[in-house]
Amino acid sequence: xxxxxxxxxxxxxxxxxxxxxxxxxxxxxxxxxxxxxxxxxxxxxxxxxxxxxxxxxxxxxxxxxxxxxxxxxxxxxxxxxxxxxxxxxxxxxxxxxxxxxxxxxxxxxxxxxxxxxxxxxxxxxxxxxxxxxxxxxxxxxxxxxxxxxxxxxxxxxxxxxxxxxxxxxxxxxxxxx
Numbered sequence: 001x002x003x004x005x006x007x008x009x010x011x012x013x014x015x016x017x018x019x020x021x022x023x024x025x026x027x028x029x030x031x032x033x034x035x036x037x038x039x040x041x042x043x044x045x046x047x048x049x050x051x052x053x054x055x056x057x058x059x060x061x062x063x064x065x066x067x068x069x070x071x072x073x074x075x076x077x078x079x080x081x082x083x084x085x086x087x088x089x090x091x092x093x094x095x096x097x098x099x100x101x102x103x104x105x106x107x108x109x110x111x112x113x114x115x116x117x118x119x120x121x122x123x124x125x126x127x128x129x130x131x132x133x134x135x136x137x138x139x140x141x142x143x144x145x146x147x148x149x150x151x152x153x154x155x156x157x158x159x160x161x162x163x164x165x166x167x168x169x170x171x172x173x174x175x176x177x
Contacts, residue, residue: 001018001019001022003019003032003033003036003048004036004044006019007036007044007047007048007051008041008043008044011047011050011051016050016051016054019033019051020051020054020055020059023055023059024059027062030059030062033048033051033052034048034052034063034066036048037049037052037070037073037086038069038070038073042077042078042079042082043079045079045082046079046081046082046085049082049085049086049089050085052085052089053085053088053089057092060089060092060093063089063093064093064094067090067093068100070086070089070090071090071100071102071103073086074086074087074090074103074106075102075103075106080116080117080120083120084117084119084120084123087120087123087124087127088123090127091123091126091127091130095127095130095131097134097135098134098135099131099132103127103131104128104131104132104138106124107124107125107127107128107131108124108128108142108145110124111124111125111128111145111149112145112148112149118154118156118157119156121157122156122157122160125146125157125160125161125164126160126164126174128142129142129164129167129168129174130173130174133173139168142164143165143168146161146164146165149161
């Protein structure tokens with residue numbers, strides 16, 4: 001199958017399931033799909049990244065050594081949907097301690113942006129929490145920023161904010177709530 005040709009068109013779950021089957025036991029095919037994520041075409045990259053979000057936890061581990069490259073791609077991405085899907089991929093990965101400062105700054109900036117899509121904003125909030133959690137000073141800074149966000153928020157952002165504050169109180173990861 002020519003991934004690029006297939007992903008240049010509208011795709012559905014049948015396409016996703018077929019590509020998942022083709023990539024499951026093949027690092028070569030995963031790399032071929034990944035190359036489309038970081039390629040020039042934003043729409044094909046968006047579709048390719050969307051397929052990666054359907055990978056099993058085991059298959060998703062293949063992306064762990066691509067974390068820096070994915071972060072670089074997120075920082076430069078202009079396509080809101082692709083940015084959201086790549087953030088979703090990154091959220092499923094373990095983060096290094098200390099965090100990558102440019103990525104933390106990006107997440108903190110995007111979570112406060114009034115122009116960012118709610119999906120991107122909420123993922124940035126979740127990732128920022130996971131990045132700040134091991135460092136008390138950063139966690140306090142995040143808590144201050146979350147307090148500044150109080151007000152006229154869309155329900156999804158309100159829920160993420162509330163869940164982060166609850167996780168801070170319990171000292172746990174958001175994924176353990």
